[in-house]
Amino acid sequence: MRIFYVIIAIVILSGCGNGQKESTKNEETGYDLMKQNCYICHMPESQENMIAPPLFRVKEHYLPVYKTEKEFVDAIAKWAKNPSEDIALMPGALRKFSAMPAQYHIADDTIRIIAKYIFENEMEKPVWFDSLHTDMQSGNMMEGGKIELKDGKKIDVSDDVLNAMNEVRNIVSNFNGKSVEDYNKLGKDVFDKAKIILLDKNNKGETWDNLHKYFNSMEETMHNLISAKTTLEAKPLKNKLKKQIDKFYYYFE
Ligand code: HEC
Structure with a gap:
């Protein structure tokens, strides 16, 4: 019985402790979700196999126009669900690569977590990009x-x-x-x-x-x-x- 209470206590205590760590946990999740859902196209290994612009370039185009976190997240979420010429900020990429497929399979919340992560964090730059x-x-x-x-x-x-x-x-x-x-x-x-x-x-x-x-x-x-x-x-x-x-x-x- 005592063991039972100890377990309950641990669960409750660790539950409390979590609140404090919430932000780092969110960041990890944001990064992981971005890697799973976006890197397949957006993190090219080399210039030759580039099929989409690296995300740091995407961010460079979005940040000047969508300055607040809310505007930024809304814009990325809108694009991901319904990519279209009229809202595109990277017309060069649109012509050079094939159009990005709408990400219907990803939940809205997930896309917003990813977009928030992109807004708040520096995006990795592929090493080969610097030589360009x-x-x-x-x-x-x-x-x-x-x-x-x-x-x-x-x-x-x-x-x-x-x-x-x-x-x-x-x-x-x-x-x-x-x-x-x-x-x-x-x-x-x-x-x-x-x-x-x-x-x-x-x-x-x-x-x-x-x-x-x-x-x-x-x-x-x-x-x-x-x-x-x-x-x-x-x-x-x-x-x-x-x-x-x-x-x-x-x-x-
Ligand atoms: C299947 C490949 C693929 C996946 C997966 C993908 N993208 Fe893209 N994305 C592209 C391509 C190709 C372009 C450039 C062509 C275009 O703009 O349609 C692009 C362009 C973009 C742009 C810039 C559009 C503009 O011109 O304004 C944003 C923003 C973007 N992607 C966000 C994301 C995010 C966020 C994810 C992950 C949730 C993601 N993409 C997943 C292929 C992909």
């Missing part, structure tokens, strides 16, 4: 590096692309917003135009690769502008973006 960082300084980073002009000849693009880029240039040149939210929106507007160009199926092959490289080179500036917290921070980013947009005409015609 060519020249961060000049903004030519990752996925493909610099645009090489063959014999100095510019790359032909369609009128649609040229018109869209002219619009982008005008949006940025004529910008006279005052608040930081105006600057954030400017970043998003430029991103949305880039998305249309990258998703346009008429742009393909080497032309598309080069457009993708081009937009990757200004991705960081767009993200920083979208997430800027003060106009002081945003103004130089806008000027940088303007220069990067002018560079388009150096590579494309």
Whole structure:
């Protein structure tokens, strides 16, 4: 009988102790669930067998746009259940890889735990990815590096692309917003135009690769502008973006 009480006591005591450990336990679960459900596609062993962008890249695209934990978790949960072009933040990945299948089999709660884990923790970067960082300084980073002009000849693009880029240039040149939210929106507007160009199926092959490289080179500036917290921070980013947009005409015609 006494043994019975001792067991009860242990159970009750360990039950109490658990409350304190709750957060680490959740993190372990979040990591495990992410590994089980997402890594199969999102943690590539090498560049050659990459079938989806690594999750640290996904996070880099989501965090500037979905700043609070709730927005972030909602956005990932929405995507995982119903991936679609109109909400995609990685148009380059959408074109390069096949579309992510909707994760119907995963419970909503599970996806939210995973998304929370992604929000709160640094995502592992595959080791080989660093070797792809060519020249961060000049903004030519990752996925493909610099645009090489063959014999100095510019790359032909369609009128649609040229018109869209002219619009982008005008949006940025004529910008006279005052608040930081105006600057954030400017970043998003430029991103949305880039998305249309990258998703346009008429742009393909080497032309598309080069457009993708081009937009990757200004991705960081767009993200920083979208997430800027003060106009002081945003103004130089806008000027940088303007220069990067002018560079388009150096590579494309
Ligand atoms: C069967 C493979 C596969 C699995 C499993 C998978 N993904 Fe994906 N995911 C992809 C591919 C491929 C892309 C890039 C193409 C696209 O955007 O559809 C992608 C893109 C994404 C994006 C970025 C979409 C955008 O453009 O905005 C998010 C966010 C994402 N996945 C989250 C997850 C999470 C979270 C899990 C685990 C619950 C998961 N994925 C599991 C294949 C997968």
